[in-house]
Amino acid sequence: MGTQALNMDIVILFLMALAALWTVMTRSLLRSAIGLALTSAMLTILMFRLHAPLAAVFELSVCSGLISVVFIATISVTQPMSQEKVLQHMRDRLERFWYLPILLVLIGIVLSFVSFKFNLSVPLPEIEKDPRVVLWNQRPLDLLGQIIMLLTGVFGIIILFREAKQK
Amino acid sequence: MSAQALTLFWPFCLFIVVLFVIGFYCLLVTFNLIRALIGLELLIKAVTLLLVLVGYVTAHEALVQSLVITLIVMEVVIIAVAAGIALGLHRHNKNLDTRQLRNLKG
Known part of the structure; x- marks a missing residue:
């Protein structure tokens, strides 16, 4: 990867950090949800550039699309905070x-003096290049875990809304 | 890890830490349940990026992609259930203030 590509990566990383900051600092919850989708989209581009296209497609469709829809639906159903409450909350936050x-600066200074040495070159007998083979043939238990998690989520939501209906 | 991968690794690490701090800040300062979930999402995104980065520099992209897909599935389930809980809380308390959760009795 050349210097130009690295510079491009840094620009995308900077945009992602900016979108994340906007997500956190904006007063409106709806804008927060949109900012989260933007952060997700930037992350998708980075994942694609880091040779993870399948995961990038998942990130774009699920995290940037589905989760944003879930957040926006939840925000639209619930009541927003009044402007006075938002301002009061911001003042409290600054005081607290x-x-x-x-x-944060102190932790950064302390960490800059600590030297980290990561041994990332873990040797494997054979590195499989196809994520489909890894997912379906080498790690089928992960798929079982995913199915169990999905079912847990579905049952959780059913129970939550059934209880609300009875009340 | 080659020198070329190392030049890529540290700038990414810096921004991953920044993303993690932003998410952690969001979780720490907010009393709104939906905003807390958004902070949690940002933390998960930082972890996702770290996984993909490590997969890239160690040339284990396929393994990492399968892990990231599993992580995304779990993320969706957690957010969907948490959004359901937030809706239930809103029906009960008429707001989404996490301080109201302390009043619940088991």
Whole structure:
């Protein structure tokens, strides 16, 4: 990967961090959800550039699409906070967490003195290049786990809404 | 890890830490349940990017992609159930303030 490609990656990373910051700092919940979708879209581009196209498609369709729809549906059903409450909450937040940026800078300074050494070159006898083969042939238990998680989610939602209906 | 991969690794790591801090900040300061879920999503995105990055620099892209797909499925299930809980809480308390959760008795 050349310097130009690295620069492009850094630009996309910067945009992703900016979208994440906007997601957190914006007052409107709806804008937060849209910001999250933007962050997800930037992450998709990065995943594609890091040679993970299948996971990138999942990220784009599920995280950027489906989860945003779930968030926007939830926000539209629930009641938004009044403007006064939002301002009061922001003032409270500034008073309560004024020390956080200082703490963050201090942690950054401490971490810059610590030298991390990662041994990332784990040897494997044979590296499979096709994610479909890995998922279906080498890690079928992961698929079982996914099915169990999906069923758990479905049953959880059924129970949640059944209880709400009875009340 | 080659020198070329190393030049890619540290800038990505820096931004992953930034994303993680933003998500953690969101979780820490908010009292709104939906905003807390958004913070959780940002944390999961940082973990996803770290997984993909490590897969790229160690040339195990296929294995990491299968792990990321599993992570995305779990993420969706967690968010869907949590959104259901948020709706139930809103029906009960008429707001989404997490401080109201402390009043619940088992």
